[in-house]
Amino acid sequence: xxxxxxxxxxxxxxxxxxxxxxxxxxxxxxxxxxxxxxxxxxxxxxxxxxxxxxxxxxxxxxxxxxxxxxxxxxxxxxxxxxxxxxxxxxxxxxxxxxxxxxxxxxxxxxxxxxxxxxxxxxxxxxxxxxxxxxxxxxxxxxxxxxxxxxxxxxxxxxxxxxxxxxxxxxxxxxxxxxxxxxxxxxxxxxxxxxxxxxxxxxxxxxxxxxxxxxxxxxxxxx
Amino acid sequence: xxxxxxxxxxxxxxxxxxxxxxxxxxxxxxxxxxxxxxxxxxxxxxxxxxxxxxxxxxxxxxxxxxxxxxxxxxxxxxxxxxxxxxxxxxxxxxxxxxxxxxxxxxxxxxxxxxxxxxxxxxxxxxxxxxxxxxxxxxxxxxxxxxxxxxxxxxxxxxxxxxxxxxxxxxxxxxxxxxxxxxxxxxxxxxxxxxxxxxxxxxxxxxxxxxxxxxxxxxxxxxxxxxxxxxxxxxxxxxxxxxxxxxxxxxxxxxxxxxxxxxxxxxxxxxx
Amino acid sequence: xxxxxxxxxxxxxxxxxxxxxxxxxxxxxxxxxxxxxxxxxxxxxxxxxxxxxxxxxxxxxxxxxxxxxxxxxxxxxxxxxxxxxxxxxxxxxxxxxxxxxxxxxxxxxxxxxxxxxxxxxxxxxxxxxxxxxxxxxxxxxxxxxxxxxxxxxxxxxxxxxxxxxxxxxxxxxxxxxxxxxxxxxxxxxxxxxxxxxxxxxxxxxxxxxxxxxxxxxxxxx
Numbered sequence: 001x002x003x004x005x006x007x008x009x010x011x012x013x014x015x016x017x018x019x020x021x022x023x024x025x026x027x028x029x030x031x032x033x034x035x036x037x038x039x040x041x042x043x044x045x046x047x048x049x050x051x052x053x054x055x056x057x058x059x060x061x062x063x064x065x066x067x068x069x070x071x072x073x074x075x076x077x078x079x080x081x082x083x084x085x086x087x088x089x090x091x092x093x094x095x096x097x098x099x100x101x102x103x104x105x106x107x108x109x110x111x112x113x114x115x116x117x118x119x120x121x122x123x124x125x126x127x128x129x130x131x132x133x134x135x136x137x138x139x140x141x142x143x144x145x146x147x148x149x150x151x152x153x154x155x156x157x158x159x160x161x162x163x164x165x166x167x168x169x170x171x172x173x174x175x176x177x178x179x180x181x182x183x184x185x186x187x188x189x190x191x192x193x194x195x196x197x198x199x200x201x202x203x204x205x206x207x208x209x210x211x212x213x214x215x216x217x218x219x220x221x222x
Numbered sequence: 223x224x225x226x227x228x229x230x231x232x233x234x235x236x237x238x239x240x241x242x243x244x245x246x247x248x249x250x251x252x253x254x255x256x257x258x259x260x261x262x263x264x265x266x267x268x269x270x271x272x273x274x275x276x277x278x279x280x281x282x283x284x285x286x287x288x289x290x291x292x293x294x295x296x297x298x299x300x301x302x303x304x305x306x307x308x309x310x311x312x313x314x315x316x317x318x319x320x321x322x323x324x325x326x327x328x329x330x331x332x333x334x335x336x337x338x339x340x341x342x343x344x345x346x347x348x349x350x351x352x353x354x355x356x357x358x359x360x361x362x363x364x365x366x367x368x369x370x371x372x373x374x375x376x377x378x379x380x381x382x383x384x385x386x387x388x389x390x391x392x393x394x395x396x397x398x399x400x401x402x403x404x405x406x407x408x409x410x411x412x413x414x415x416x417x418x419x420x421x422x423x424x425x426x427x428x429x430x431x432x433x434x435x436x437x438x439x440x441x442x443x444x445x446x447x448x449x450x451x452x453x454x455x456x457x458x459x460x461x462x463x464x465x466x467x468x469x470x471x472x473x474x475x476x477x478x479x480x481x482x483x484x485x486x487x488x489x490x491x492x493x
Numbered sequence: 494x495x496x497x498x499x500x501x502x503x504x505x506x507x508x509x510x511x512x513x514x515x516x517x518x519x520x521x522x523x524x525x526x527x528x529x530x531x532x533x534x535x536x537x538x539x540x541x542x543x544x545x546x547x548x549x550x551x552x553x554x555x556x557x558x559x560x561x562x563x564x565x566x567x568x569x570x571x572x573x574x575x576x577x578x579x580x581x582x583x584x585x586x587x588x589x590x591x592x593x594x595x596x597x598x599x600x601x602x603x604x605x606x607x608x609x610x611x612x613x614x615x616x617x618x619x620x621x622x623x624x625x626x627x628x629x630x631x632x633x634x635x636x637x638x639x640x641x642x643x644x645x646x647x648x649x650x651x652x653x654x655x656x657x658x659x660x661x662x663x664x665x666x667x668x669x670x671x672x673x674x675x676x677x678x679x680x681x682x683x684x685x686x687x688x689x690x691x692x693x694x695x696x697x698x699x700x701x702x703x704x705x706x707x708x709x710x711x712x713x714x
Contacts, residue, residue, distance in 0.1 A: 065646055065692035067653035068684050070664060072687065077677035159558035166657065173560060180568075190561075192567050197557040203555075289612055327616045336613035340631045340711040350617035353627060382711070395613075402617055 009188045012179050016189070019175035020196055026092060026171060027082055027158040033097025034157070035150075038104030042112065045105070047200070063102040069163050071095045077168045092164040096157060111146030112138060144216050151208030155201050172196065226296075226306070226313045240265040240438040241286065241406055245309050246295035246460075248281055255281045259295070263406075268432050269333040270470075273459035274485060280440045282459075283408045286440070287330045288418070300405060301339035326354075329404035334409040335391040337383040338481050343370065343394045344379040347401045350430035355402065362401075369397040373427045389420030393427055396447075409441040413448075419438045421445070428452070446489055449473050458482045499679035510666030511687055516578075517652040517662060521587035525648060528592025533599025534625070547596065554593030554711050559651050565656055567658045583655030583662075591648045598644065600635030603629060615674060635707045642700035647690050653688070 044056045063071070075090035075098075086094070115138055123133040165174030176189035229244060239262035249254040256278045260282060271279045284290045285305075285338050292305045296313060306313040307320040310363070316324070319347050337346050347366035351357040370376045373393040383391050393413055399407060413421045425448050431437060443449050449456055451471040457467040458481075466479045477479065477483045500507070535547035554562065563586040567579060577585065606629050614624035656664035668686040671677050 043636055061693065062685075062689055066652075067650040069653045069656075070667075070688065072672070072682060074677070077671060077675075078681060081675065081677045111538040114605065151501065159556075160560075162558050162560040162652075173564065177564075186568050187572050192566055194557050194561055195566060197561055199555065200554060201556045208600040287612075287616055289615060295641060322620065325615075328616075330616040332609060332613065332616075334609050336607075336609035336616075338610065338613070338628055349627065350619070353623050354620075355616050359675075398617065 012207045019172045023161045023171040026161050029093050029150045030096030031154050032155050034100035037101035041105035042108035068099045071099055088168040092169050096214055100153055107146050107149035111142035114145045147212045155204050194202050229296045229313050233298050238301045239263055242298040244296050247293045249293055265438055267274050267454045270441045270453040270456045277459040278462040279459045283410050327405040329399035329402050330408040331395050331399050331412050333415050335395045337391050339383050342380050342382055348396045350402045351386045366401055369400050373397045388416045389423040390483055392424045396427055406438045411442050414418045496679050506666045510663035514652050514661040517584045518649055520584040523629055524588030525591035525595055529595025529599050532596035536600050551593045551596050556588050559590045561655055579658045579660050583660045587651045598637045598640050602633035603635045606632045630683055635711055638704045645696050649692055
């Protein structure tokens with residue numbers, strides 16, 4: 001029944017903390033990939049080349065409509081089938097990066113769309129190149145409204161890292177499972193994992209709201 | 223708590239007004255909107271309330287409809303307290319149950335009509351009688367069709383509000399309120415959101431109500447000509463108090479107070 | 494073995510798995526919508542206890558991942574004496590998770606109904622329950638449908654996790670096939686396509702149809 005063993009909980013804490021570090025690392029790396037790739041996808045959908053926009057659009061829809069878990073398996077197992085060996089870490093990173101880049105591309109698109117049309121026209125009138133236009137005018141204005149979405153997906157990635165346990169990445173759930181199997185006690189490890197998740201994701205969500213408010217005010221958009 | 227002993231549990235006697243505000247106060251934080259208001263409206267009377275914005279006119283109606291809570295004082299309807307209920311020989315603030323039973327005597331029409339968009343005109347009118355009064359669908363339909371006929375909207379009874387013009391929607395809204403057979407009807411700037419050419423549709427309906435029915439009516443309006451035509455009495459509100467009131471011919475024709483004169487001349491110039 | 498031969502040989506298992514996935518989807522959807530309605534309304538309550546319970550539920554289920562919740566319900570709950578079979582644990586976890594996100598959509602939908610509607614309902618003396626049921630919710634429903642479409646896709650994707658507690662859904666079957674044949678590209682590829690078809694050509698069109706239907710009922714089409 002409900003008999004919590006505090007000494008056991010203390011005993012396994014260091015291992016769980018290491019696993020938390022791994023989890024945050026995996027989340028961070030995946031997020032970094034997603035941030036960059038997402039921007040590429042967003043801008044690719046704005047090119048005037050119909051073929052490109054169509055392919056990118058369909059790709060984004062495909063990735064967003066299928067489970068991340070399945071994509072993780074696909075990348076991990078299909079590689080070897082064609083001779084490419086990917087470590088669990090690499091596969092996990094690529095899968096998360098790819099999956100969330102599609103979500104972020106939508107967030108970026110929303111942000112870019114929210115920039116008033118006049119800004120584009122002003123940039124053209126000043127004879128800016130496309131790169132300058134995006135770098136100096138559009139993206140700085142697109143960021144504030146994209147921020148809350150970007151922040152939410154960071155928290156989302158963190159919460160999705162447990163899926164990497166299925167291909168053997170030693171993150172939180174994997175470790176909790178291992179501890180549970182070794183000691184025949186699942187209550188403490190899983191409950192503590194749950195608490196750790198809450199302890200990280202809730203303040204993170206609050207922090208994101210705070211940052212979004214600050215940036216808005218700083219850019220005079222509030 | 224406030225001393226409620228100055229307020230009777232019930233108003234009785236031959237000349238009991240239909241609506242009675244006694245020392246009513248309403249404030250939002252530091253802002254006092256109604257300031258110790260005393261106002262009596264007799265049965266069958268049609269009273270117009272005019273005044274500049276922020277004078278508290280709409281608040282009078284909203285408090286009568288229990289959309290806003292009273293801060294002090296008592297409002298009586300048909301002799302019985304509305305905002306309070308008797309308990310142990312004294313008046314205490316009314317609970318939801320008491321409010322619901324007293325609210326049945328009052329009906330209201332809003333500036334923005336507020337028809338239910340997911341129901342047809344007929345369904346809008348039937349909703350109250352069926353759900354709240356417990357009438358059968360057939361009875362409710364008969365009553366509603368009669369009222370829609372009265373306001374001239376019977377031809378559009380199966381239309382949704384999105385298909386009706388502002389004037390048409392407001393007329394349906396009047397029918398909907400009447401379907402509850404209230405004793406007191408409140409009109410909160412019901413023509414202010416209408417295009418000028420359809421204002422007449424609505425004022426004519428109200429005109430009809432005044433002449434043919436024995437309803438007690440309270441109307442907040444900016445239509446001075448209309449108010450002058452049909453009212454038994456006009457109240458000019460300023461700063462949460464009644465600055466001046468009287469028969470329309472007197473108030474409009476010969477305003478006594480300076481503020482009334484200023485307001486009326488400003489309004490005339492705007493026309 | 495090329496893709497078409499793969500499908501011809503393994504379609505019974507894929508179909509069986511898909512059937513389980515669809516069943517999990519519907520059950521989780523029903524549970525999720527019910528919880529969302531309940532929690533959304535509770536969060537709008539003036540009673541602090543009621544509101545607090547809703548907030549607690551929503552923050553817990555949104556702050557932890559579905560996987561953690563799934564494992565907790567299936568592995569940890571038995572330690573408190575509550576044992577659930579894996580099929581039930583699956584859709585219950587997904588449903589409870591989606592319900593937490595849906596609650597925010599319900600709340601948003603209700604808050605987006607114009608204030609005048611609340612007042613008009615009060616003016617004809619409706620009780621709060623009547624007002625919510627007859628006037629506010631119907632209008633709120635129409636407003637909240639578009640984001641619910643996205644949530645339904647998330648729900649479908651969420652059901653894939655129940656494979657991790659050995660529920661024999663599409664994901665599980667695919668993994669099994671991969672385990673025995675090592676035809677990873679074919680197996681996982683087929684699964685990806687099936688999920689995509691379910692999402693893009695069944696869930697999304699249905700939600701769009703529902704939006705159009707509700708709009709018509711509101712006389713807005």
